[in-house]
Amino acid sequence: MNHINSFYLRLITWIILSLILLFFMYSPVYFNLFIILVLLEILIFEWKNFFKITDLKFWFIMPFYPILPFILILSLNTPVYKILLVVSIILAFSFDTGAYITGKLIGKHKIAPKISPAKTWEGVFGGYLFCLLTLSFIFWFFNKPFSLFIAWFTLIISALAFFGDLFESYLKRKAGIKDSGNLLPGHGGFLDRFDSVLFITTFCYICRDFLIKYL
Numbered sequence: 001m002n003h004i005n006s007f008y009l010r011l012i013t014w015i016i017l018s019l020i021l022l023f024f025m026y027s028p029v030y031f032n033l034f035i036i037l038v039l040l041e042i043l044i045f046e047w048k049n050f051f052k053i054t055d056l057k058f059w060f061i062m063p064f065y066p067i068l069p070f071i072l073i074l075s076l077n078t079p080v081y082k083i084l085l086v087v088s089i090i091l092a093f094s095f096d097t098g099a100y101i102t103g104k105l106i107g108k109h110k111i112a113p114k115i116s117p118a119k120t121w122e123g124v125f126g127g128y129l130f131c132l133l134t135l136s137f138i139f140w141f142f143n144k145p146f147s148l149f150i151a152w153f154t155l156i157i158s159a160l161a162f163f164g165d166l167f168e169s170y171l172k173r174k175a176g177i178k179d180s181g182n183l184l185p186g187h188g189g190f191l192d193r194f195d196s197v198l199f200i201t202t203f204c205y206i207c208r209d210f211l212i213k214y215l
Helices: 002-025 028-050 056-061 063-076 082-106 121-141 148-175 190-206 208-214
Strands: 110-112 116-120
Touching: 002 028, 002 082, 028 056, 028 063, 028 148, 028 190, 056 063, 063 082, 063 190, 082 116, 082 121, 082 148, 082 190, 082 208, 110 148, 116 121, 116 148, 121 148, 148 190, 148 208, 190 208
Parallel strands: none
Antiparallel strands: 110 116
């Protein structure tokens, strides 16, 4: 019963946050403001949970993660690349949701039990299928031709989402905490929700001119 309640709480939070992001996408100014506020919340209230402020790692890692990926998110929020940003965020959330559901239902084979005991190969595969179905639906909805791009782009996104989540799990394991914060019911903190997004949008920014041709 607790697993069911946790799932519904996680799902409701996911839907609300997704709708907020999509709503703000219509206004670059409001979206940028929202992203900046999320980053500030992470830096002020969550980052200190990973490292003590007197620890050199607190200051050394911060510029590269999470500050730089958030700057790249803001950089993608332009008329040319907005569709790439929207798709990458949707796929990140799709992978997280698919991996969570599949892992809870049939997950048995652990991937990295010492870092994140809940992650399983079944969950990763389920996350990939969710991503694949989501991107296929997006292409169908906008009458875009289907191609191998859907399969390999989904595979890359799924891998990045997994490693983004695993990296944050590693930081939490080292810090001895379960979540980065507690503002998002069912998820924890904002970094818990954006960990995979940060890895994915960094890749999408680097390859933006190539990827935008297919979207």
